[in-house]
Amino acid sequence: MNGETDITGADGVPDPVTADLRLSVNGVPRPVTVDTRETLLDTLREHLGLTGAKKGCDHGQCGACTVLVDGRRALSCLTLTVTADDVEIVTVEGLADGDALHPLQAAFIENDALQCGYCTPGQLCSAAGALAEAADGWPSAVTPDLSAPPRLDETEIRERMSGNLCRCGAYPGIVAAVGQVAR
Amino acid sequence: MRPFTYERPADVRSAVAAAAGRPDAAYLGGGTNLVDLMRLGVATPRTLVDVTRISSRAIEETGGGLLIGAGVRNGDLAADPLVRRAQPLLARAVLEGASGQIRNMATVAGNLLQRTRCPYFQDVTKPCNKRLPGSGCPARTGDHRNLAILGHSEHCVATHPSDMAVALAALDALVHVEGPGGARTVPMPGLHRLPGDEPDRDTVLAPGELITAVEVPHLPFAARSRYRKVRDRASFAFAVVSVAAALDVAGGVVRDCRIALGGVAHAPWRAEAAEAALRGAAATPEEFARAADAELARSSPLPRNAFKAPLLRNVLVRTLTDLAEPAGFAESEPVETP
Ligand SMILES: Cc1cc2nc3c(=O)[nH]c(=O)nc-3n(C[C@H](O)[C@H](O)[C@H](O)COP(=O)(O)OP(=O)(O)OC[C@H]3O[C@@H](n4cnc5c(N)ncnc54)[C@H](O)[C@@H]3O)c2cc1C
Ligand code: SF4
Ligand code: FES
Ligand code: FES
Numbered sequence: 001m002n003g004e005t006d007i008t009g010a011d012g013v014p015d016p017v018t019a020d021l022r023l024s025v026n027g028v029p030r031p032v033t034v035d036t037r038e039t040l041l042d043t044l045r046e047h048l049g050l051t052g053a054k055k056g057c058d059h060g061q062c063g064a065c066t067v068l069v070d071g072r073r074a075l076s077c078l079t080l081t082v083t084a085d086d087v088e089i090v091t092v093e094g095l096a097d098g099d100a101l102h103p104l105q106a107a108f109i110e111n112d113a114l115q116c117g118y119c120t121p122g123q124l125c126s127a128a129g130a131l132a133e134a135a136d137g138w139p140s141a142v143t144p145d146l147s148a149p150p151r152l153d154e155t156e157i158r159e160r161m162s163g164n165l166c167r168c169g170a171y172p173g174i175v176a177a178v179g180q181v182a183r
Numbered sequence: 184m185r186p187f188t189y190e191r192p193a194d195v196r197s198a199v200a201a202a203a204g205r206p207d208a209a210y211l212g213g214g215t216n217l218v219d220l221m222r223l224g225v226a227t228p229r230t231l232v233d234v235t236r237i238s239s240r241a242i243e244e245t246g247g248g249l250l251i252g253a254g255v256r257n258g259d260l261a262a263d264p265l266v267r268r269a270q271p272l273l274a275r276a277v278l279e280g281a282s283g284q285i286r287n288m289a290t291v292a293g294n295l296l297q298r299t300r301c302p303y304f305q306d307v308t309k310p311c312n313k314r315l316p317g318s319g320c321p322a323r324t325g326d327h328r329n330l331a332i333l334g335h336s337e338h339c340v341a342t343h344p345s346d347m348a349v350a351l352a353a354l355d356a357l358v359h360v361e362g363p364g365g366a367r368t369v370p371m372p373g374l375h376r377l378p379g380d381e382p383d384r385d386t387v388l389a390p391g392e393l394i395t396a397v398e399v400p401h402l403p404f405a406a407r408s409r410y411r412k413v414r415d416r417a418s419f420a421f422a423v424v425s426v427a428a429a430l431d432v433a434g435g436v437v438r439d440c441r442i443a444l445g446g447v448a449h450a451p452w453r454a455e456a457a458e459a460a461l462r463g464a465a466a467t468p469e470e471f472a473r474a475a476d477a478e479l480a481r482s483s484p485l486p487r488n489a490f491k492a493p494l495l496r497n498v499l500v501r502t503l504t505d506l507a508e509p510a511g512f513a514e515s516e517p518v519e520t521p
Contacts, residue, residue, distance in 0.1 A: 014186040014229065036231075037184040039218070059219055060285060072258070072287045078218045079288070082189045083211070083233055130283055138262040141278040141418065146267040162418035163282020 021085040025050065026094030034081045041065045041076035044091060052092035052121040056165070063164035066122040066129070067091050073129025092121035095128060104128060107177035115168035123164050127178045130160040134182065152182040185227045194237055195361055195395060201232045202391045203363040210234045210393060212293030213256065215285050220298060224307045225314060238290065239396060242266060248400040253292035253359075253393075257347065258283065260291060270399055272408035272427055276350035279412045282419050292394035295348055295358065295374065298385065299341035299449075300421055302326055312338045313382040320382075323485065329423060332484040332491045333448040339382030340485060342446055343375055344421050350410055352451035353427040353443035356399045362392035372443070375450030382449075404431035404439065411502045412445070413494060422446035424495045430506040432466045437507075442499070447482075447491060454478045457499070466507040468500055475499045 016035050023030045025048060032047050041058075044050040044067070056064030058077045065077040068090040095102040104127050107113070114120045134150050142159045143150045150156055157178050158171075166174065192198040202208040209228035211217060212235060220226035239252025242263050249269060251260065260266055261277040281289065303309040303321050310318035322330055322340050330340045348371070356371040374386050388394075402408075408429035414420040425445035431438045440461050442454040457478040464470040475496040484492050 016186045017188050019189065036187055036189045037221075058222070060215055063282065063284060066284055069287075073284045074288050075215070075284045078213075078215050078285075080189070080211075080214060080218060080231075083214070083235070126284060129287070133258070133262070133283065136262070138258070139267065139274070139278065140283075141275070143278075146271050146274055159418050160283055163284045 019082045021082065023048075023081070023085060023089060024087070025089045026091060027088075032081070036080065036082050038081045039077055040067070040079040040081045040084050040089070043081040044076060044089075050091050050093050053125075054118055054121060056119065056122070061165075062119070062122075063126055064119050064122040066125040066164065068125055068129055071129075071132060073126050090125070092124050095124060102128070103181045104131075104177065107180045108174070111173045111177040111180065112170070113173035113177040114166075114170050119164060119166045119168075119170075123161070123166070123174055126161060126164045127174075127181070130157075130178070131182060134160070152179065154179065157182070184221050184224075185229070187221075187228055188230045189233065190230060191233045191236060195234075195393065198232055198234050198237055199361050199363060199391060199393050201230070202393070204391070205230060206390055208232055208391075210292075212238075212254070212290035213285075213288035214293075215281075215289050216293060216297040220305070223305055225298075225305060234292075234393065235290065238292065244269075245398070248398060251291055251397045251399065253290060253395050253397070255291050257281070257286035257289040257291070257294060260347075261286070269401065270350075270354065270405055272405060272410055272429060273347070273350045273354065273399060275408075275410040276346045276425075276427060279410055279422075279425070280346035291347070291397055294345050295351075295394065295397075296386065296388075297345055300344050301330060301341040304341065313341060313378075313385075316381075316383045326487070327485050328487045329421070329446070330485070330488060331448045332482045332488055332495075333444075333452055334377045334481075335449060335483070336378045336380065336382070338380050339378035339449065341378065341382065341449055343385070343448070343450055344446075345451070346410070346412060346422060346425060346445060348375070348451040349422075349425055349443045349445035350427045351397065351399065352453050353429065353441040354399050354402060354405075355441075356397050358394055359396040359398065360388065360392045361395050362389055364389065366395075368398070372451060372453040378449045385449075402429060402441070404429055407431065407506055408441075409502050409506055411498055413498055424491055424498060426495070426499050426502045428499070428502050428506060430466070430503060432507050435466055437461045437464050437466050437470075440503075442478075444478075444495065444499075447495060454499075456481060461503075466503075468504050471500045471503040471507075472496065474503075 054064040056062035208230040238254025412425040444452040457474040460474040
């Protein structure tokens with residue numbers, strides 16, 4: 001970090017502030033210099049060549065930018081990169097094990113869970129996060145009993161995936177794919 | 184977005200010192216509201232003081248209830264076994280908010296202090312008394328379908344968007360705060376203000392005050408509680424109206440109750456008139472309707488949100504009726520607006 005305290009330039013307009021960081025993305029250390037204003041989504045796409053995460057809305061409303069942060073799903077469009085130097089970031093590029101697809105990726109193909117594919121990286125990372133949450137016993141708004149472990153039926157999957165919109169309406173395939181992996 | 188410096192203080196004391204006397208510094212929690220408002224040009228801090236590394240992420244049982252660290256993420260809060268068992272109303276309200284991703288990022292403190300979703304507030308090309316005091320309130324004659332019917336003023340008709348805050352207002356929570364002037368606790372309801380002639384002030388917090396924890400006292404009848412939210416789609420939308428209620432019924436009579444309403448005011452709205460009407464009354468739909476009417480007698484809906492009054496009445500009566508069932512209540516279908 002090299003954030004100076006006085007950031008006002010001679011003309012009264014604040015100068016950009018930069019920070020030197022070491023990110024961890026898909027298990028690989030990635031040194032970057034970023035403007036403090038930069039979001040993780042822009043860093044991944046513009047600096048690190050990881051264009052899997054998509055910019056759908058840039059306001060937290062669509063889920064296309066979803067990545068995993070320390071194993072939990074998060075929105076990279078609302079994450080300032082400067083806050084993410086001490087966490088493990090996994091993007092859709094990091095889901096597969098070499099050439100072996102992640103089970104969710106295979107299930108998405110098998111269930112026709114996409115049309116244009118724009119929302120798909122976010123759907124996949126979100127589904128991976130949702131499965132981990134369910135495995136940890138996390139309830140959702142539609143879980144009938146807060147004290148019992150959740151069962152990932154269609155209603156549960158729809159609720160848990162509601163932060164990911166799909167303009168092509170591939171929802172039936174997405175729900176089927178996530179359900180197949182959940183079983 | 185305006186350039187800013189980023190600071191990560193070592194502890195609560197240095198966080199408070201970092202923001203003290205600097206009106207252009209802002210605390211950063213999960214960033215799910217602040218980063219968006221900065222991008223929209225609504226918030227223009229010159230310094231972000233990231234408090235996520237120093238805010239407690241612990242949930243502990245105290246003698247009288249639960250102490251929840253300000254840095255607890257909404258997802259962890261709703262999943263916590265203690266919260267699920269002792270304060271199911273709080274867990275339910277949190278689960279009704281936002282999306283899985285956002286709940287994993289959002290902190291307890293940030294959730295309480297998130298700003299209104301009034302469309303004019305979020306659009307810097309429009310006047311708005313909350314964003315720019317004295318510039319006017321276009322919502323009053325414009326788009327106020329989702330805005331307040333209770334406690335608003337000629338200066339602002341915004342609503343507070345948090346679901347969690349509605350449960351905390353029903354549960355008599357205490358907000359722990361550290362500031363340049365020392366530590367104090369602020370009761371809920373009471374943290375959030377009504378707009379009056381100062382709609383730019385959402386809460387009673389002084390500049391630089393940092394929320395450190397929220398204390399939720401034990402409620403003996405917490406098991407008989409419910410959070411019911413009506414929204415424009417089945418999930419991932421802010422409340423049109425919501426009801427947080429807990430009911431203590433014995434022998435067909437309401438011994439005690441807690442009711443707070445969301446989506447209807449500048450603050451989570453504790454329904455004191457309804458509660459007073461209910462204590463000692465028969466636990467029947469007729470009495471629940473009478474209580475709802477007592478609360479709504481104080482409402483002054485605007486032309487395009489007048490539907491909220493009957494909607495709220497129906498949701499409140501239905502929620503209380505479910506809670507009064509002898510066998511507790513069964514979860515029912517989510518309500519959707521037409
Ligand atoms: C698309 C979308 C949908 C949403 N839907 C819902 C919904 O249905 N229901 C709902 O309740 N919420 C909803 N939310 C809002 C979300 O819950 C809030 O944005 C979130 O809770 C804010 O928490 P945060 O930690 O990210 O706060 P931040 O964005 O980091 O901060 C919010 C405010 O709190 C201040 N702050 C943060 N921490 C502290 C502290 N410790 N002390 C003092 N001040 C502090 C910041 O300075 C800022 O002013 C939605 C958000 C989005 C983007
Ligand atoms: S209702 Fe409040 S927030 Fe909305 S435009 Fe009016 S003053 Fe601004
Ligand atoms: S791009 Fe992040 S949620 Fe839409
Ligand atoms: S597949 Fe096109 S947006 Fe989902």
